[in-house]
Amino acid sequence: MPNIIHAADLHIGAKFEFLPPESAAQAIRLQLTALKALVEHAASSAADALLIAGDLFDTPEVRPQISSVVFSILSKCPCPIFLSPGNHDYYHAASPYATQPLPSNLHVFTSRTLTPVALADGSTVIWGAAFQDNKASIPLDVRLDPFKLNICLLHGELGGNSGYNAISESAVISSHFDYIALGHNHRFSGVFRIGETALSCPGCFSATASNETGVKGYLSGKIDKGIAALTLHPSGTAQFEDVSLSISGLSDDTALAEALFPLLPTPTEHICLTVHLTGTRMYEPNLEALSRSLRKTFLHAQVFDESAAMQDPYRYKDEDGLRGTVTRDFMHRISENSHDEQTYAKLSLALEYALAALEGRDPE
Incomplete structure (x- = not known):
């Protein structure tokens, strides 16, 4: 044999x-x-x-x-x-x-x-x-x-x-x-x-x-x-890996790094990594800084932002009709609770859910 x-x-x-x-x-x-x-x-x-x-x-x-x-x-x-x-x-x-x-x-x-x-x-x-x-x-x-x-x-x-x-x-x-x-x-x-x-x-x-x-x-x-x-x-030759991360709900680059780290493949020295950012972004991530940081560890790394920008939550404030009424009501309540971070966040989220229901789409 x-x-x-x-x-x-x-x-x-x-x-x-x-x-x-x-x-x-x-x-x-x-x-x-x-x-x-x-x-x-x-x-x-x-x-x-x-x-x-x-x-x-x-x-x-x-x-x-x-x-x-x-x-x-x-x-x-x-x-x-x-x-x-x-x-x-x-x-x-x-x-x-x-x-x-x-x-x-x-x-x-x-x-x-x-x-x-x-x-x-x-x-x-x-x-x-x-x-x-x-x-x-x-x-x-x-x-x-x-x-x-x-x-x-x-x-x-x-x-x-x-x-x-x-x-x-x-x-x-x-x-x-x-x-x-x-x-x-x-x-x-x-x-x-x-x-x-x-x-x-x-x-x-x-x-x-x-x-x-x-x-x-x-x-x-x-x-x-x-x-x-x-x-x-x-074999130990160069290895190519793709990682996708939804950045919906992430507020800054620190939160992005913390969410990405558990997804990274190892060992890193043979890997050419491509990161795809998806979802709805609340801020503009620093792609070049993230790429530079990853390249210190990986054979090569590149980051692509495929996310969509979050829409202005108050885009209907001047509109007549139900969407305008709902938006102005939430704007008033959010303004009154701007000092309370937890309530402010809940009301902002509630406005997004309300507008998503009125527009017939999934919430961002």
Whole structure:
């Protein structure tokens, strides 16, 4: 029963241009640090194979300064590495897989059709193929030895018609693979079965867009016939998180900070945070000061005010009719109780509820 690591969509070489230069540089450094940690995990877990299901690199042509560092890190992996190029790092004449010296422990699949490579245990076969352009359609219909453990490594997506090697459920069922290690989709699919075949896409190892929120990682564990005991491990790359906070009822920046603090994700040093302020605001928050404060802790932070300004509670005071009468009555009572903070607040709230009822809306 081999011990397998399954990673995908590392996107090394991404520039993170939507981040400020210092944060982008740190996100790039985190990618390489995480790759080193992945190799260390292969050693500490006594992995029999590291599978990379495409998009090791973010672009099909990679600067030698980047590819040489990546290949140097991978060369230290104690187990064989198998890589099926994807739509971002597809195999072609100018790709680093064709032009750069590859580590002896790295096998890159280069054919458009599935080809086999046997593991040293003599009972496991890794099948893989390559994108040779940014689109591909790779059939699963190969002749398998039923007495071997057959693992398929592919960049592709289950279902769909996008051209990124869409794989149908019927093709999976008829393939009889024991495990299909997928890449391409940037969200973890879970480990599941279609017929007798176990499948998974671990999601991206490294998020490259702010909407790819949540912890990113890779799968590690045992594979055998009828068994896919795999666990998702965080990769430690840059992480993007969104937090929404209603500022309705908050009166100043101190109250805003106190309400926001319990919602902040941890640990902070790898997180690019986006805060969305919603609701109805009673004051104008200092967004720049809040952003600066968050950036002292987070890899990056930005704050968007999506709240609506509270309307003037006395906007109907000069109007004839019921709304004007109600407004003037409350204005008089509020004025009389301006010295009593608690009563003043209750009367102000009562006026808002009264106007909301008359306008047929929810109170602010």
